[in-house]
Amino acid sequence: MAGRPPQGAAVSAPRILVVRFAAIGDCVMAAWAATALRRQFPEAFIGWAVQREPVPVLAVPDLVNEVVVFDRRRWKNMSGPAAFREQWAQWMRLRQLNFDVGFDFQGHSKTALALRLSGAKRRISTRATDALARTLNPPAALAGDVTHEVDRAMAAARLISPLETPERPIMPNLDAEVAAFRAEFPGRLITIQTGATESVKRFAPEKWAEVAAGLVAPGTQIVAVGGPGDPEIPHDQVINRVGAYDLRTSMALVAASHLHVAADTGTGHMAAAYGVPVVSVFSKNRPERFRPYTTQGRIIHGGMRADDSDPADVIHAAQELLEETCASSS
Incomplete structure (x- = not known):
């Protein structure tokens, strides 16, 4: 213009x-x-x-x-x-x-x-x-x-006009990419974002492996995502796609998920924006200010470092969300 x-x-x-x-x-x-x-x-x-x-x-x-x-x-x-x-x-x-x-x-x-x-x-x-x-x-x-x-x-x-808070924001239309991922990963898809920008926000790969082990079930596929340099999850039933996708494609994979699990990082907010249930492992930041903006979310906040949180709490929160999602869709 x-x-x-x-x-x-x-x-x-x-x-x-x-x-x-x-x-x-x-x-x-x-x-x-x-x-x-x-x-x-x-x-x-x-x-x-x-x-x-x-x-x-x-x-x-x-x-x-x-x-x-x-x-x-x-x-x-x-x-x-x-x-x-x-x-x-x-x-x-x-x-x-x-x-x-x-x-x-x-x-x-x-x-x-x-x-x-x-x-x-x-x-x-x-x-x-x-x-x-x-x-x-x-x-x-x-x-x-x-x-x-x-x-x-x-x-x-609202200082310029009375406004209603939308349920979700306008986001890129990823319908074709989401359909492709759901065809590639049929059944229940759980994605785990393994990285975060700051060390205090990172959940150790071994702890992510514990989470994955607790969520493995028939008909469920667990896919690890992340940017270049983020760790893979050391578990033989996790499909590691860390570093494999650009931002738009990663966003589509999150949008295709039935549940997303992450530290306090951008993919949690993407999940909320696309209506995907999300479990967030927080650290130094205040969840009441920065949590994903959704009613389909759970916050795990064990201390000032993500690693202060217990994988068992993450598993429990994830299972609760999955049960609630199944109940609401039945």
Whole structure:
């Protein structure tokens, strides 16, 4: 889309900016508010400023009209003024889009700067994690219980219009990929995400093997997933696909599952977004703020490290969810 749009967007078609750079799971949580805005304003232009990694999660035409990528990982590896020129071009792209309102759902100085330089006529920030962010965009006063990230973003979005929290956000349509995985793994499919970004969030492979052993049953297939460098599960009845798929394909495998099990990481939020029951093993982060946003979820929180949790508790929570799912579908 070239050029600067005309001034004065209609109330029924506001130009809305979402700023949430990372991480993947946090972008999924922000998608609930973006979905509510899209449903309230079907003709709105919605732009999203984001780092490159989460793009496959939110580059959905039904949700976002334009994704403006802030490729911070690439820029950190560049020398001289080239990185600044590229970043400046993205800031100016935001400005060209002439937003009526912009939301910063992250509140870091980097996202605050993007929102401020966008020139949005109204700027709404859900928090400020540093002094610069607080100066650029003072956090808005939000009503209601805003403990969870989804509820906080929804409270911010309600500052421009009464909105209902959607049951699930708009996500990429993966029907074909899901059907292919269900054909490949017939019966009950349980996926286990083995990795996490931080060491304190990682559940040891041996503990995942205990979980898998407790969930093995006739007609059940257990598939381990993860990114490059994540560990495989050392169990002979686990199908290890760790590192085998890109983000979109991994997301499809999670969406095809009857149950997903993970540490506090992005795939748990993907499962919630696709309506897949999920067991999450938490560590240092507060579950009440970061848990997958679903009624079909269980949280295991044994301490400040994921490894403080007992595999037996994970197995019990998983079995409970599977029983509930079977009961509700019968």
